[in-house]
Structure formats: structure tokens, C-alpha cells
Amino acid sequence: MYAVDTPPRTSDPAPQPAPKKVNRVRRRSQREARTAWLLSLPTLLILAGLLAYPLYRMILLSFQNMRLRELITGLTPPWAGFDQYTKALTDSVFWGVVARTAVFTVVSVTISVLLGLGVALLMRRVHSKVRLFMMIAMMFVWALPALVAAQAFRWITDSDFGILNYLIDKIPGVDFANHSWFVNPWEGWAVITTLVVWAGIPFLAISLSAGLTQVPKELLEAATVDGASAWQSLRSITLPILKPLLTIVTTLSVIWNFGLFTQNWALRDGHPEPVYQTLATYSYTQAFGQSRYSYGSAISVITVLLMLGVMAFYIRQMFKIGEVD
Amino acid sequence: MARHDEGVVTVGRSRTGTIAANTVGIIFGLLMLFPVYWVLNTAFKPESEVKSFTPTFLPIHPTLDNFKSALGEELFLPAMVNGLIITAMAVAAALVVGFLAALAIARFAFYGRKAIILVVLAVQLVPFLALLIPLFLMLQRAELTNTLPGVALVYLVLLLPYTVWTLRGFISGIPRELDEAAMIDGCTRAQVFWRIILPLTGPGLVATSVYGFIQAWNEFIIINTLNSPEKQNLMAWLLYNQTERGTAWGPLMAGAIITSIPVVIFFLLIQRNIATGLTAGAVKG
Numbered sequence: 001m002y003a004v005d006t007p008p009r010t011s012d013p014a015p016q017p018a019p020k021k022v023n024r025v026r027r028r029s030q031r032e033a034r035t036a037w038l039l040s041l042p043t044l045l046i047l048a049g050l051l052a053y054p055l056y057r058m059i060l061l062s063f064q065n066m067r068l069r070e071l072i073t074g075l076t077p078p079w080a081g082f083d084q085y086t087k088a089l090t091d092s093v094f095w096g097v098v099a100r101t102a103v104f105t106v107v108s109v110t111i112s113v114l115l116g117l118g119v120a121l122l123m124r125r126v127h128s129k130v131r132l133f134m135m136i137a138m139m140f141v142w143a144l145p146a147l148v149a150a151q152a153f154r155w156i157t158d159s160d161f162g163i164l165n166y167l168i169d170k171i172p173g174v175d176f177a178n179h180s181w182f183v184n185p186w187e188g189w190a191v192i193t194t195l196v197v198w199a200g201i202p203f204l205a206i207s208l209s210a211g212l213t214q215v216p217k218e219l220l221e222a223a224t225v226d227g228a229s230a231w232q233s234l235r236s237i238t239l240p241i242l243k244p245l246l247t248i249v250t251t252l253s254v255i256w257n258f259g260l261f262t263q264n265w266a267l268r269d270g271h272p273e274p275v276y277q278t279l280a281t282y283s284y285t286q287a288f289g290q291s292r293y294s295y296g297s298a299i300s301v302i303t304v305l306l307m308l309g310v311m312a313f314y315i316r317q318m319f320k321i322g323e324v325d
Numbered sequence: 326m327a328r329h330d331e332g333v334v335t336v337g338r339s340r341t342g343t344i345a346a347n348t349v350g351i352i353f354g355l356l357m358l359f360p361v362y363w364v365l366n367t368a369f370k371p372e373s374e375v376k377s378f379t380p381t382f383l384p385i386h387p388t389l390d391n392f393k394s395a396l397g398e399e400l401f402l403p404a405m406v407n408g409l410i411i412t413a414m415a416v417a418a419a420l421v422v423g424f425l426a427a428l429a430i431a432r433f434a435f436y437g438r439k440a441i442i443l444v445v446l447a448v449q450l451v452p453f454l455a456l457l458i459p460l461f462l463m464l465q466r467a468e469l470t471n472t473l474p475g476v477a478l479v480y481l482v483l484l485l486p487y488t489v490w491t492l493r494g495f496i497s498g499i500p501r502e503l504d505e506a507a508m509i510d511g512c513t514r515a516q517v518f519w520r521i522i523l524p525l526t527g528p529g530l531v532a533t534s535v536y537g538f539i540q541a542w543n544e545f546i547i548i549n550t551l552n553s554p555e556k557q558n559l560m561a562w563l564l565y566n567q568t569e570r571g572t573a574w575g576p577l578m579a580g581a582i583i584t585s586i587p588v589v590i591f592f593l594l595i596q597r598n599i600a601t602g603l604t605a606g607a608v609k610g
Contacts, residue, residue, distance in 0.1 A: 029434075029435075032433050032434070032435060033433070033435035033436055033437075035429075035433065035514070036429040036433035036435040036438070037429070037435070037437065039425040039426060039428055039429035039433075040425070040426045040429045040430070040441050042422040042425060042426070043422050043423060043425070043426035043445070043485060043489060044426075044441070044444070046422060046481065046482060046485060047444065047445075047448055047482065047485065047486075050460070050463075050478065050479070050481070050482040051448050051451065051456065051482055052448075053459075053463075054456040054459035054460050054463065055451065055456065055459075057459035057462065057463070058455065058456060058458060058459045061458065061459060061462075071462075071465075074466075119353060122346055122349060122350055122353070123350070125338075125342070125343065125346040126343075126346045126347050126350040127343070127347050130347045130350040130351055130354075131350070133350070133351065133354045134350050134353060134354045134357075136354075137353075137354035137355075137357040137358045138354075138357060139592070139593060139596055140357075140358060140361050140589065141357050141358070141360075141361065142592065142596070143585070143588055143589040143592035143593060143596075144361060144585055144588075144589070145542070145543040145560065145584065145585050145588055146543065147543065147545055147560050147563060147564065148364070148563070148581040148584060148585045149360065151364075151563070151577060151578070151581050152360040152361070152363060152364045152578075152581070153360065155363065155364070155367060155574055155577075155578065156360060156363055158574070160378075161375065161376060161377070161378070161380070161574065163363060163380050166378075166379070166380050177378075198357065198360070201357070202357075206596075259452045259454065261454060261546065262545075262546070265546070265564075266564065270564065280452065280454055283454070283455065284454060284457070284546070287457075287458050288457075288458075288550055293458050293462075296458055297458050297459075300452070300454075300455035300456075300458070301455075303452060303455060304451065304452065304455060307452065311447070
């Protein structure tokens with residue numbers, strides 16, 4: 001735990017040179033700066049070429065009208081001004097997708113973070129062997145590729161041979177034989193949310209439990225001796241110390257869940273129905289399914305803009321950390 | 326109650342509370358493991374058992390047929406080899422390029438350092454799928470669609486920001502005093518790099534490359550969009566399999582296991598570093 005445990009280090013032993021050394025020091029630091037930029041150059045070039053430029057192309061595309069014809073012939077697509085944006089922003093289907101993505105993000109992140117925190121706290125309370133078992137279980141879940149996890153859930157919720165229907169059907173008076181979980185979008189989304197929460201808990205719980213080791217146990221014990229309830233200790237001691245970490249893991253969860261793609265893609269056989277479209281799948285199906293590349297780009301641009309608010313928060317937090325190291 | 330676990334509060338804990346906590350913990354672990362177990366269980370069942378309306382909780386007649394049929398599929402082997410080649414190319418390139426940048430950020434104080442950090446962090450947050458359309462067009466112009474290097478190039482960008490950020494953490498974990506002592510003893514910057522920083526970053530390089538492997542190995546939608554079936558990796562193969570014969574659950578689950586074995590093994594090897602790497606310094610920030 002190199003990064004969590006080490007005390008903050010001051011960035012550089014700020015040199016306070018004697019006046020006549022100034023020139024030599026400056027020349028030296030200029031040379032250092034040149035070396036540093038040279039070392040960073042390959043990374044910066046690659047990021048510029050394969051991230052910044054595509055980003056620029058994407059914005060450009062969103063103001064054009066690129067269809068299959070332009071793609072095949074390589075002709076410059078005609079300019080379309082704000083047409084793609086107007087089309088998206090006046091389309092109730094698009095707003096449905098936005099609302100669905102946002103609601104899913106809020107719900108799934110809230111459940112994941114609360115459960116993750118709960119599991120992290122529980123891990124401090126249980127016997128060390130139980131804790132080890134919980135860790136091993138979570139490690140396996142965490143290690144499972146998202147696509148494989150989604151296939152597992154597709155199999156479990158299968159209408160004919162799924163174990164879920166079989167078990168629910170066992171409840172007296174309930175008939176769940178051949179029940180299809182994706183006909184009713186509420187049920188379908190419950191499956192997707194369960195999958196996302198299940199797959200997300202390990203990262204949250206393990207990160208948070210690493211963070212919990214930073215809470216001084218003397219403080220908690222003193223509070224208990226003074227008659228504080230568990231809830232009071234949690235609110236007044238644990239959570240404030242955990243806050244920076246909670247902020248980061250929550251923001252990360254928001255970013256990941258907002259970009260929900262794999263789970264819907266696998267669970268819906270690569271053809272999510274309208275009620276299962278999120279911004280990511282919608283943009284993809286518009287672009288590559290319907291050959292509306294410009295419309296897909298416009299949706300992507302809107303997605304990026306929507307995410308910027310959350311990202312700004314995350315970057316600020318990470319940047320603070322970068323300053324300390 | 327004598328408990329001496331590291332950092333665990335022992336004051337004011339009731340026995341019934343501990344029993345309840347242990348029970349909840351065990352149930353939680355079992356619930357988490359169930360889907361994983363169900364994949365394994367299905368993969369070893371013969372088709373008659375998979376297609377039975379009363380599921381069996383253990384394969385009654387365990388068989389390896391599902392694995393044989395998955396492995397025997399025409400596109401399985403090419404997909405595995407393709408995935409390995411693409412992953413190796415992307416990870417190697419990301420390590421070399423990313424290490425240099427990480428070194429600059431961690432060890433040099435220079436004007437623009439903060440800007441580079443900001444760029445590296447910011448690009449990590451661009452939803453990569455959004456860039457797929459322009460990347461597709463660019464690779465098409467460069468005649469790199471439906472090739473392995475084309476996908477590797479895209480994966481390189483996918484891995485690079487994380488690689489730089491994690492390696493930065495490992496390098497700044499090496500005490501600066503070591504550099505200084507070596508310099509006083511007459512080492513040049515380059516010698517410090519070769520003799521001190523590079524060997525000491527070894528574990529970090531391993532952890533980072535394994536993480537990169539997992540990232541690239543798990544990706545499917547980019548490669549699925551850019552390449553034809555013969556040029557896919559195992560994840561895309563899995564998906565391809567699903568639509569082709571959606572009800573062949575046994576082979577699909579067996580394929581899923583084969584596909585995730587390297588990931589699970591590698592992940593378990595470096596899990597400690599993943600947790601700390603992702604949240605590096607979060608508590609003290």
C-alpha cells in the first residue's frame with residue numbers, strides 16, 4: 001500500500017542557492033526540463049494523435065452528415081450545421097435514453113456505494129477467517145471479465161432453463177416457469193442493476209476497507225468508551241476520514257455506470273430493445289447499426305458534455321493528489 | 326473476547342453481534358460466488374442436464390464435452406492467438422512509452438509538469454467508445470481496419486493513461502535519497518535510471534503490464550467493430566458464439582471459463598496493487 005501509507009512528501013527539496021550559483025542552477029534546471037519534456041513526448045504524441053485528434057474529428061463529424069455512402073466512397077460528408085443536435089434534442093426517444101441512463105446511474109451508484117461501504121464495515125467486524133472468505137469471493141467476482149459476468153447472468157435469468165425462475169417458482173403459489181425477465185423493462189433493469197452492483201461491489205468494498213485501516217482505532221475505542229453509539233462513531237469519525245476516498249470511488253462508479261454498455265449488449269444479444277438503450281449503446285447502434293455516423297457522433301459529444309461535470313470533480317480530486325506526490 | 330486483529334476495534338462488542346456479523350459475512354460471500362459457481366457447474370454438465378427443467382446443483386454426469394466443443398470450434402484458436410498478439414503489442418508499447426512519461430512526472434520538477442498530469446488524467450475519463458467512430462475512420466484511411474496492429478494501436482491509447490499514472494506512483498515510491506546518494510557518488514542521471522530506478526520499479530512494471538493485459542484481453546466491442554470474425558479476440562469470439570447458437574449454454578459457459586482463466590489468474594496475482602493503484606493516495610488527498 002505504498003500510496004496510502006506513505007506520509008505526504010514535499011514535492012522537491014526547493015533549492016535556495018547562493019546568488020553566484022544562480023546561473024548554473026538555472027542552466028541545470030533548463031536542461032532538466034528539456035529531458036523531462038523529451039521523456040514525455042512519445043506519450044503526448046500518441047495521446048494527441050489517437051485521442052485528441054479523434055476527439056476533434058468526432059466534433060467535426062457531428063456537424064456533418066456522414067452516412068454509408070460517404071464512408072464507402074471516402075467523399076467529404078456534406079455540412080449539416082446543428083442539424084444532428086437539433087434532431088437529437090428534439091427527439092423524445094433521445095431524451096428517454098438520457099433520462100434512463102441518468103436514473104440508472106443514480107440508482108446503481110447509490111446501491112453500490114452503500115453496499116460497498118456496508119461490506120467494508122462488516123469486514124472489520126467479522127472473524128478473520130470469514131473476512132478471508134469474503135475477500136476471496138469478491139476477488140473472483142472482480143476478476144471475472146464483464147462480458148463473462150454478463151453471460152453468467154444471462155444464463156441464470158434464462159426463461160426456460162434459468163436457475164432464478166426455478167427457485168422463485170419453488171415459492172408456494174408463485175408461477176415463474178418460463179418467465180421472461182426482459183419483457184417488462186422494470187424487471188429487465190432490475191437484472192441489469194443487480195449485475196452491475198454485484199460486479200461493482202468488490203472494487204468499492206475492498207478500496208473502502210483499505211481506507212478504513214487509516215481510521216485510528218484508538219479514536220473509535222475512545223468514542224465507544226465515552227458512550228458514542230456505533231452510528232455516531234461512523235458519522236463523526238469514520239466517514240469524515242473516509243470522505244476523500246468515498247468521493248473518488250463514487251465518482252469512478254458514476255463514470256463507469258454512466259457508460260453502461262457491455263451488460264446491456266450481452267444480456268440483449270447485441271440488439272438492445274429501445275427500453276434497454278443507454279447513451280453508450282444508443283450512440284453505437286445509431287452509428288454502426290444504422291450507419292448514421294454523424295448522428296452517433298453528436299450523441300457522443302452530448303454524452304461527453306454531460307459527463308464533464310462529474311469528471312471535473314474527479315480531476316480536481318486526482319489533481320490534488322498529484323500535487324502532493 | 327480476545328481479538329488482536331490489526332486495526333480492529335474490540336471495545337464494546339457483543340457476542341451476539343459478532344455471530345450475526347459472521348453469518349451475514351458468510352451469506353454475502355456465498356451470494357457473491359453463486360454466479361461464478363453456476364458458470365462452472367453448467368460448463369461440466371452434459372447437454373441433457375443443461376437442458377433440464379430441474380437444474381442440478383452439481384453435475385450428475387460430469388463431462389468435458391463442452392470444453393472440447395468450445396476448443397474445437399473453427400475460430401477459437403485464431404481468436405486466442407489474435408488476442409495474445411494484440412495484447413502483447415499494446416502492453417509492450419504502453420510500458421515503454423508510459424514509463425518514460427512516468428519518470429518525467431515522478432522525478433523531474435519542470436514547467437508544464439502539472440499540465441502533463443492533467444492531460445493524462447483527463448484523457449482517462451473520455452468515454453472511449455465515443456471515439457470509436459473517428460478512430461474507425463482514421464484506421465480505415467490508414468488501411469489498418471481488420472488488422473491486428475490497428476486494434477493494438479487503439480488498445481495502446483486505452484492503456485497508456487493508466488500505465489503512466491500507475492508507474493508514476495511506483496517511481497515516486499522509491500526514496501529520492503537513493504538517487505541523490507548515487508549522484509553524490511558520481512552517477513549520472515542515466516546511470517541512476519539504469520541502476521536504481523529501473524530495477525526497483527520491476528514489480529511495478531509487472532503489476533502494470535498485468536493490468537494492461539487484463540484490460541486489452543477483456544475488450545470486445547472495439548475489435549468487434551474494427552475486425553472481421555477471423556481477426557477477433559476471445560471475448561468477441563464469445564459474443565459471436567452467443568448470437569450464432571444462443572442456446573448452447575454448456576459450450577458457452579465452458580468458453581467463458583477458458584476466456585477468463587488468464588484474467589482470473591493474473592488478477593489474483595496483482596490484486597493488491599490494483600486496489601492501491603486505482604485509489605493511489607486517495608486517503609491522504
